[in-house]
Amino acid sequence: MQINLEALPDSASDELKSLTLRKVERLGKFYDRIVDADVYLKNNGDPEQGCTAEIRLNVPSDRLYCEERAATYEEAIDKASRAMERQVKRFKDKLADFPQQH
Secondary structure (H helix, E strand, O other): EEEEEOOOOOOOOOHHHHHHHHHHHHHHHHOOOOOEEEEEEEEEOOOOEEEEEEEEEEEOOOOEEEEEEEHHHHHHHHHHHHHHHHHHHHHHHHHHHOOOOO
16 A cells, blocks of 8 residues: 655654554555555644644545544544544445455
């Protein structure tokens, strides 16, 4: 899975980037057909919920998306990765309900 990370502002630390990559790579263990992931870290200026993490996963014939806000980027990434984990599991379960067509 290819992961594209865009952090705004560009001053994201290496530690934050590695945390983000670990959390997103972890999603691959729930569904192995994820094509790529786009992660956006933004600051909207609100002191209480100022950090936003968006994750977009491209899977065959669909796209999964979540956006979470928190006081810090670490919290936002954690919340977004947990939300995306639930979405991936639901998506995979939905696919299992339909027989494969050849």
